Amino acid sequence: MINPRILIVEDEHIVSLDLQEKLMAFGYHDVIFASSGEQAVEKAGRLHPDLVLMDIILEGPMDGVKAATLIHQRIKVPVIFLTAHGDDITTSRALNLFPAHFVRFVIKPLQEESLRIAIDNALQA
Amino acid sequence: MNIGTLLRKLSVPGLFASVRLRLLALVLISFLPALALFLYSAEEERDKATDSAHREALALTQFASDRQEQLIAQTRQLLSFVVKQPFVQLGNALTCSSYLAELTKEYPQYTGIVVANLNGDLYCSSSTLPSPINVSSQPDFQNVVQTYEFTVGDYQIDKASGKATLSLGYPVFNENNELRAVAFALVDLSWLSGLAVNANLPPDSIVSVIDANGIILARYPDPERWVGRSILHKPLADAIFASDGPGTADIPSPTGVARLYGFNALAGEPHAGDVYIAVGISKAVAYGPAEQALRRNLIGLSIAAAIAIAIVWFGVEMFIVNQVRSLVRATLRFASGDLGFRIRPKHNSGEFGQLAIAFDQMARQLEERESHRKQLDEERARRIRSEIMLTEIQHRVKNSLQIAASLISLQARRVNDINSRAALQESEERIHAIAGIYTKLQIKDGAALVDFVPYLRDILPAMVRAQANSNGVALQVTGDNILLDSEKAVPCALLVNELVTNSIKHAFPDRKSGVIKVHVHRLHDQKVALLVSDNGIGLPENLELHSAQTLGLKLVNTLTDQLHGEITVERGQGTAFLIQFKAPENNKP
Numbered sequence: 001m002i003n004p005r006i007l008i009v010e011d012e013h014i015v016s017l018d019l020q021e022k023l024m025a026f027g028y029h030d031v032i033f034a035s036s037g038e039q040a041v042e043k044a045g046r047l048h049p050d051l052v053l054m055d056i057i058l059e060g061p062m063d064g065v066k067a068a069t070l071i072h073q074r075i076k077v078p079v080i081f082l083t084a085h086g087d088d089i090t091t092s093r094a095l096n097l098f099p100a101h102f103v104r105f106v107i108k109p110l111q112e113e114s115l116r117i118a119i120d121n122a123l124q125a
Numbered sequence: 126m127n128i129g130t131l132l133r134k135l136s137v138p139g140l141f142a143s144v145r146l147r148l149l150a151l152v153l154i155s156f157l158p159a160l161a162l163f164l165y166s167a168e169e170e171r172d173k174a175t176d177s178a179h180r181e182a183l184a185l186t187q188f189a190s191d192r193q194e195q196l197i198a199q200t201r202q203l204l205s206f207v208v209k210q211p212f213v214q215l216g217n218a219l220t221c222s223s224y225l226a227e228l229t230k231e232y233p234q235y236t237g238i239v240v241a242n243l244n245g246d247l248y249c250s251s252s253t254l255p256s257p258i259n260v261s262s263q264p265d266f267q268n269v270v271q272t273y274e275f276t277v278g279d280y281q282i283d284k285a286s287g288k289a290t291l292s293l294g295y296p297v298f299n300e301n302n303e304l305r306a307v308a309f310a311l312v313d314l315s316w317l318s319g320l321a322v323n324a325n326l327p328p329d330s331i332v333s334v335i336d337a338n339g340i341i342l343a344r345y346p347d348p349e350r351w352v353g354r355s356i357l358h359k360p361l362a363d364a365i366f367a368s369d370g371p372g373t374a375d376i377p378s379p380t381g382v383a384r385l386y387g388f389n390a391l392a393g394e395p396h397a398g399d400v401y402i403a404v405g406i407s408k409a410v411a412y413g414p415a416e417q418a419l420r421r422n423l424i425g426l427s428i429a430a431a432i433a434i435a436i437v438w439f440g441v442e443m444f445i446v447n448q449v450r451s452l453v454r455a456t457l458r459f460a461s462g463d464l465g466f467r468i469r470p471k472h473n474s475g476e477f478g479q480l481a482i483a484f485d486q487m488a489r490q491l492e493e494r495e496s497h498r499k500q501l502d503e504e505r506a507r508r509i510r511s512e513i514m515l516t517e518i519q520h521r522v523k524n525s526l527q528i529a530a531s532l533i534s535l536q537a538r539r540v541n542d543i544n545s546r547a548a549l550q551e552s553e554e555r556i557h558a559i560a561g562i563y564t565k566l567q568i569k570d571g572a573a574l575v576d577f578v579p580y581l582r583d584i585l586p587a588m589v590r591a592q593a594n595s596n597g598v599a600l601q602v603t604g605d606n607i608l609l610d611s612e613k614a615v616p617c618a619l620l621v622n623e624l625v626t627n628s629i630k631h632a633f634p635d636r637k638s639g640v641i642k643v644h645v646h647r648l649h650d651q652k653v654a655l656l657v658s659d660n661g662i663g664l665p666e667n668l669e670l671h672s673a674q675t676l677g678l679k680l681v682n683t684l685t686d687q688l689h690g691e692i693t694v695e696r697g698q699g700t701a702f703l704i705q706f707k708a709p710e711n712n713k714p
Contacts, residue, residue, distance in 0.1 A: 012524065012527070012528055012531075014528050014531050014532060014535070015527050015528060015531045017531070017535065018530075018531030018532075018534050018535050019531075021534075021535060021538055022534070025538070057520060057524075084519070084520045084523035084524055084527065084564075107561075107564055108523050108524070108526075108527045108560070109523065109526050109527040109529075109530040109531075109556060109557055109560045110527065110530070110531075111557055111587040111588070111591060112534075112591060113587050113590040113591050114587045
C-alpha cells in the first residue's frame with residue numbers, strides 16, 4: 001500500500017508524538033490524531049484511515065474498544081490496540097467484536113520492533 | 126395391633142397432632158388395664174357371691190329337709206305315745222279331746238291332732254269341731270287302715286286355717302292288738318317361715334315350699350298372699366322340676382326382684398319327695414358387696430384418671446409445651462437472622478435439655494460457619510479490590526513508563542552522537558524490562574507475583590531484536606516455572622536485560638551467529654539459580670566483574686546485591702553468569 005493513512009488514537013500527547021516519530025521512521029508519513037473515542041469515530045468516518053492505532057483507556061466516556069467497534073461499523077479498517085493491560089479480558093472482549101484478522105495487540109510500553117511488525121502485518125493483511 | 130397402630134387407626138386427622146392430646150390418650154389408655162382388672166374382679170366377686178348365695182340357699186333347704194325329717198320322727202314318737210293312752214283306745218271323746226288340746230298347746234308345730242274310728246268319723250280332736258267330720262275317703266286314712274303302719278300323708282292346705290300342713294297317720298290298736306282307730310297329727314309347715322327368720326337370711330330373701338303341682342304350700346314372707354297359688358310353668362318351678370336333686374337357679378325377674386335360688390326336696394317318706402323347698406336370695410343383695418366394691422373402685426379409678434389428666438394437662442404445659450415453645454421461639458429467632466441467640470437450658474439432663482444443648486451447638490457451629498463465610502467473602506472482596514487496584518496501578522505505572530520511554534525515545538532521535546543515542550536506547554530497554562514485569566504481574570493469595578520464565582520469553586525476543594547488532598543471535602529461554610514477587614522480579618528482569626544486552630554488544634564482535642541462553646531453575650533451600658550464558662568470545666581475561674566500571678556490569682553487581690545473591694562468572698566456551706539468590710518457594714504457578 002502506498003503511503004497509507006494511519007489514525008493514532010491516544011490521550012497521552014507525548015506518547016502520541018513518539019508514536020508519530022516512530023511511524024515516520026518506519027516510513028509512514030500520513031498520520032492523523034485523535035485523543036478521545038468520539039473524536040476517533042468522527043475522524044475515521046471523515047478521513048478514512050487505512051489503519052487505526054487505538055489506545056484502550058481514553059479520556060471521556062468512550063473507551064478504545066467501543067470506539068473501534070463504531071469505526072468498524074462504518075469502515076472496515078484494521079485496528080492495532082495499544083494496551084497497557086495485556087490481560088485476557090480485554091483481548092477476548094475485542095476479539096469478540098471484530099474478525100480476528102482485523103485486530104492486533106501491542107503491549108505498552110511500545111517496543112519499536114514489535115510495533116513495526118504489527119503495523120506491517122496489519123497493512124499487508 | 127400395637128398402641129401406635131391403634132392410635133393411627135383411631136386418629137382423626139390433626140386431632141392427635143397435639144402432644145397434649147397424645148399424652149392424654151396414652152394416660153387414658155394406661156388406665157384401661159386397671160379398669161379391665163376391676164371389671165374382671167367384680168365379675169369374679171359376683172360369681173363368688175352367686176356361689177355363696179347358692180350354697181347358703183342349699184344349706185338352708187338341706188337344713189329344712191333334715192328338720193322336716195326330724196319333725197316326722199318326733200311326730201311318730203308323739204303319736205305312738207298318744208295311741209297308747211286308754212282314753213284314746215277306749216274312745217273317750219271328752220277326755221281324749223281335752224288331752225289332745227293340751228298337747229297341741231305344748232307342741233305348737235301341729236295345727237291339730239285328731240283320732241278317727243274305723244268308719245272315718247273323728248271322735249277326738251285337739252280343737253272343737255263345728256260339725257262331725259268323716260275322713261274315710263281320705264287317702265291318708267285309707268293308707269293307715271290298709272297298712273296298719275305309720276304313714277306320711279300328702280301335704281295339703283288346711284281349709285280352716287289356710288295353712289299348709291302335712292298329715293301323719295298312726296294306727297290305734299286295742300289290747301288284743303286289733304286296729305281300733307287312726308290318729309292323725311297335722312304338722313304346720315309355717316315353721317319353715319320361722320326357719321327363714323331364724324336363719325337370718327339377707328333382706329329380700331324368700332323361702333317357698335311347692336308341691337309337685339307347683340302349688341305354693343308355704344312361703345316366707347307374705348304367706349297369706351302366696352300360699353295356695355300355683356307357680357307351675359314359672360321359671361322357678363321349671364328349674365326345680367327339671368332337676369333330679371338339689372340344685373340352684375338364677376331366676377331373672379323382669380318386674381320384681383331377680384334372685385339366686387337354691388332348692389331341694391323335703392325329706393320324708395318316699396312319696397314325700399314330691400314337695401320342694403326353695404330359698405331365694407336377692408341378686409341385688411347378694412351382689413351388693415361386689416357391686417359396691419366395683420363402684421368404689423370405679424370412683425377411685427375415675428378420680429385417679431381425673432387427677433392424671435389434670436397433671437398431664439398442666440404438666441405438659443409446664444414440662445413440654447413451654448420447652449417446645451422455647452425451642453420454636455429460638456428456631457424462629459435463629460431463622461430471622463439472630464445467629465447469636467442461644468437457649469442456654471437451665472438443666473442439661475433430659476431430652477429437652479439435650480435438645481436445647483444440641484440446638485445451641487448447632488447454632489454455635491452455624492454462627493461460626495456464617496462468620497467464617499463472611500470472613501471469606503470479605504477476604505474475597507478485599508482481594509478483588511486489591512486486584513482492581515493493582516490493575517489500575519499497573520495501568521498507571523505502565524502508562525507512566527510508556528511516557529518515560531517515549532520521552533527517552535524522542536530524546537534519542539534528537540541526539541547525533543551514536544554512543545549517546547545507544548545509551549538512551551539502553552535506558553529505554555531497561556524501562557521496557559521493568560514495564561514487562563507490570564504486564565505479567567498477577568495477584569495470588571494477596572501477593573503480586575510474576576511467572577518469570579514466561580515473562581522472559583515474552584520480553585527478551587523484542588529486546589534482542591531492538592539491539593543494533595543482534596542479527597544472527599539466537600535466544601534460548603528455559604527453566605522451571607518459578608513465581609517471583611515484584612521485589613525480586615524487577616531486579617532479576619534488569620539483571621537478565623543487562624547480561625543479555627552485554628552479550629549482544631560484546632560476545633559476538635565479528636557478527637557471526639551465536640547463541641544466548643537464559644535458564645532459571647530452583648535450587649534447594651529456597652534458592653533460585655539464574656544462568657545467562659553465551660557461546661561468544663568470552664570476557665576479557667583482565668576484566669574483574671566486581672571492579673568493572675561499565676554501567677551494565679555495575680548494574681549487574683548492584684542488582685545482585687539487592688537480591689542478596691551471589692554471582693559467579695565462568696569463562697570457557699563463551700561466558701556464563703550464574704546468579705543465586707533466595708526466593709520463597711511457597712508460590713507455584
